[in-house]
Amino acid sequence: MQKKNRANFQKAKKSRVFQDVVGQIQDAILDGKLSPGDKLPPERELQDTFNVSRGTLREALRVLEQKGLIEIRLGTGGGSMVREAGAEQLTETLALMIRSGRVSVLDIGEFREGMEGRIASLAADRASEDDIRKLEELLNQAVSCSERGKDGWEDFLDVDEAIHKEVARIAGNALYRYSAQVVHDNIRSYYDQYLEFSSSRIHENRIDLEQLVNAIKSRNGEEAARIAEKHVHAFNVRMREKEAMAQGKN
Amino acid sequence: MQKKNRANFQKAKKSRVFQDVVGQIQDAILDGKLSPGDKLPPERELQDTFNVSRGTLREALRVLEQKGLIEIRLGTGGGSMVREAGAEQLTETLALMIRSGRVSVLDIGEFREGMEGRIASLAADRASEDDIRKLEELLNQAVSCSERGKDGWEDFLDVDEAIHKEVARIAGNALYRYSAQVVHDNIRSYYDQYLEFSSSRIHENRIDLEQLVNAIKSRNGEEAARIAEKHVHAFNVRMREKEAMAQGKN
DNA sequence: CCACCATAATGGTCAGACCATTTTATTTAT
DNA sequence: ATAAATAAAATGGTCTGACCATTATGGTGG
Numbered sequence: 001m002q003k004k005n006r007a008n009f010q011k012a013k014k015s016r017v018f019q020d021v022v023g024q025i026q027d028a029i030l031d032g033k034l035s036p037g038d039k040l041p042p043e044r045e046l047q048d049t050f051n052v053s054r055g056t057l058r059e060a061l062r063v064l065e066q067k068g069l070i071e072i073r074l075g076t077g078g079g080s081m082v083r084e085a086g087a088e089q090l091t092e093t094l095a096l097m098i099r100s101g102r103v104s105v106l107d108i109g110e111f112r113e114g115m116e117g118r119i120a121s122l123a124a125d126r127a128s129e130d131d132i133r134k135l136e137e138l139l140n141q142a143v144s145c146s147e148r149g150k151d152g153w154e155d156f157l158d159v160d161e162a163i164h165k166e167v168a169r170i171a172g173n174a175l176y177r178y179s180a181q182v183v184h185d186n187i188r189s190y191y192d193q194y195l196e197f198s199s200s201r202i203h204e205n206r207i208d209l210e211q212l213v214n215a216i217k218s219r220n221g222e223e224a225a226r227i228a229e230k231h232v233h234a235f236n237v238r239m240r241e242k243e244a245m246a247q248g249k250n
Numbered sequence: 251m252q253k254k255n256r257a258n259f260q261k262a263k264k265s266r267v268f269q270d271v272v273g274q275i276q277d278a279i280l281d282g283k284l285s286p287g288d289k290l291p292p293e294r295e296l297q298d299t300f301n302v303s304r305g306t307l308r309e310a311l312r313v314l315e316q317k318g319l320i321e322i323r324l325g326t327g328g329g330s331m332v333r334e335a336g337a338e339q340l341t342e343t344l345a346l347m348i349r350s351g352r353v354s355v356l357d358i359g360e361f362r363e364g365m366e367g368r369i370a371s372l373a374a375d376r377a378s379e380d381d382i383r384k385l386e387e388l389l390n391q392a393v394s395c396s397e398r399g400k401d402g403w404e405d406f407l408d409v410d411e412a413i414h415k416e417v418a419r420i421a422g423n424a425l426y427r428y429s430a431q432v433v434h435d436n437i438r439s440y441y442d443q444y445l446e447f448s449s450s451r452i453h454e455n456r457i458d459l460e461q462l463v464n465a466i467k468s469r470n471g472e473e474a475a476r477i478a479e480k481h482v483h484a485f486n487v488r489m490r491e492k493e494a495m496a497q498g499k500n
Numbered sequence: 501c502c503a504c505c506a507t508a509a510t511g512g513t514c515a516g517a518c519c520a521t522t523t524t525a526t527t528t529a530t
Numbered sequence: 531a532t533a534a535a536t537a538a539a540a541t542g543g544t545c546t547g548a549c550c551a552t553t554a555t556g557g558t559g560g
Contacts, residue, residue: 015551017513018312030349042541053514055305058543059312062268066316067346075522076540085350089343096317096335097428099280107425110372118364175357178347179429265520267544292510303545308512325553326509 021050021060029069029082036084040070043079087178091185098186105190106243109236112183113229116164119180120212120228121221122171131170132217138163139213146206153197156205163209167216167228194238204234271300271310279319279332286334290320293329337428341435348436355440356493359486362433363479366414369430370462370478371471372421381420385463388413396456403447406455413459417466417478444488454484 028034040046043061047054061080064070068085072078097103127135142159145152161184168180195201208231215224278284290296297307311330314320318335322328347353377385392409395402411434418430445451458481465474 015512030346044541055308055515056513058305059309059512061542062309062312063316066313068343069346072542073522074520074542077523078521078541080542085346085352090340093318093339093343094425096280096319097424100335102335103424103428107423110423111425111429114364114368122360173357173360174347174353175344175361178353179361265543294510305546306544309543311511322511323553324511324551326507327554328510328552330511 017052018056018059018063021052021057022063024050025060025064026067026069034082036082038082040080040082087181087185090178090182094182094186105187106236106240108183108187109232109239112187113232113236115176115179115183116232117225117229119168119171119173119176120216120224122173122176123167124216124219124221124224126172127170127216127219131166132213135163135166135170135213135216138166139209142209143206146202149199149202150197153202156202157191157195160205160209163213167212170216190239194235194242205231267302268306268309268313271302271307272313274300275310275314276317276319284332286332288332290330290332337431337435340428340432344432344436355437356486356490358433358437359482359489362437363482363486365426365429365433366482367475367479369418369421369423369426370466370474372423372426373417374466374469374471374474376422377420377466377469381416382463382467385413385416385420385466388416389459389463392459393456396452399449399452400447403452406452407441407445410455410459413463417462420466440489444485444492455481 025034025040034040041049043054043057047057050057052060061070061072064080065072068089069083070080071083072080094103094108098105098108123131138159142156142163145156145159148155164180164184168177171177208227211227212224212231215221215227275284275290284290291299293304293307293311297304300307302310311320311322314330315322318339319333320330321333322330344353344358348355348358373381388409392406392413395406395409398405414430414434418427421427458477461477462474462481465471465477
């Protein structure tokens with residue numbers, strides 16, 4: 001077995017001036033010398049600063065924009081602004097993977113099952129009194145939405161989303177939080193597609209949420225995980241059924 | 251609560267010719283009209299095809315390159331080639347998140363714990379006879395490495411990695427497979443840092459691998475998950491200790 | 501037959517001009 | 531005086547055309 005390159009060096013792609021520019025600006029951002037909201041100088045100044053042509057500078061800016069590190073706005077007062085990057089880049093990359101068929105929606109559903117379970121478990125371990133109050137408040141909203149029947153369905157879904165998001169926050173792990181958001185953003189369209197209103201469905205979901213919040217409140221991680229997984233699993237089963245039907249039609 | 255934009259429209263950034271070019275080439279790739287390995291025409295031709303200036307075209311190519319969809323090579327016979335994109339983009343984005351402090355290495359370790367457990371569980375459910383033979387073969391290699399003591403440590407780590415990779419493949423979920431790779435690539439440097447050789451460590455790890463493969467062989471998903479989690483957990487504990495020590499020194 | 505070198509193909513960079521969008525200041529009409 | 535219309539300025543977006551740098555290929559001389 002060949003000795004591995006454990007240092008993980010780059011291949012030193014020679015002579016790409018714009019990459020050098022990318023590197024310098026990226027470093028400044030990541031080292032905190034530039035903060036989200038800060039504006040970079042206009043292109044014609046940067047051009048001088050780095051001593052490159054405008055075209056080269058713009059290629060660098062394109063890369064930084066694509067990386068999610070800066071945002072570029074037009075017109076007077078516009079320019080390049082350092083961005084508070086969230087999970088958008090991850091979301092976009094996963095979307096590409098889905099569209100190219102390398103990842104299936106079923107894969108995502110299955111992934112989500114385990115992930116939501118873990119998140120719920122961690123949240124149960126780590127929830128503060130305030131966190132739990134916040135959850136109960138959201139739960140109340142969900143219950144009142146559920147009592148409005150079909151009228152409240154859209155709002156119910158929104159509150160459901162808010163609860164899951166809050167649980168992910170409480171779990172206190174940024175990677176889980178980002179992952180949950182990426183998965184959610186990439187599954188949302190299917191969500192809408194597979195979750196038409198039905199009175200039994202809103203009832204089931206309400207029960208699930210109540211049980212989840214209760215499990216977290218009583219600091220029962222395993223129970224919270226079990227419920228969250230069951231909740232996602234039920235959705236996955238529906239999704240698989242619909243997918244199978246869609247397959248059959250083709 | 252405001253009605254949400256469930257269609258998830260883009261903000262229609264006006265007049266960015268290069269984005270139109272990006273879109274067209276990206277669609278061609280994702281719709282399979284261009285396959286990995288295919289070469290795009292040289293820039294001076296594309297320039298004509300899309301009726302844009304070379305600078306604009308090159309900005310488009312920069313974006314596609316950054317998205318991981320194409321790879322650009324220099325010199326005669328060079329040019330833009332459609333890429334078989336893997337998890338590299340995700341890996342890079344996560345690396346940025348780590349460096350900017352939005353995700354900690356501890357977060358990743360914790361994430362990995364749940365993920366490896368799930369992967370092991372799915373693998374136990376889905377392993378074919380061939381898969382198990384392959385695992386046992388790798389396990390044999392690991393054992394023989396472990397018997398070489400300190401000399402075999404590096405090779406043992408490589409085989410360990412290969413086993414985890416194989417298990418992820420067996421799990422049959424592309425998203426888990428990519429996630430495992432992304433996490434691994436971003437934790438590798440710490441891995442090397444926290445895993446110096448010791449005879450007890452190589453012994454423990456060997457036992458873990460044996461138990462893992464056995465659990466998968468006997469189709470015991472829960473046991474496989476338990477062992478994989480324990481394995482990762484032990485590593486995380488060491489990592490936390492070292493991190494705490496490093497903190498203390500600062 | 502091999503080493504070296506010229507040539508061509510292709511991406512990388514530069515320079516300078518002009519266009520398009522947006523904010524801000526100024527003017528003008530009510 | 532206020533509000534609407536308009537002009538001006540700042541800034542990113544695009545175009546043209548040239549030249550530089552890297553690499554594969556094929557020829558040339560030993």
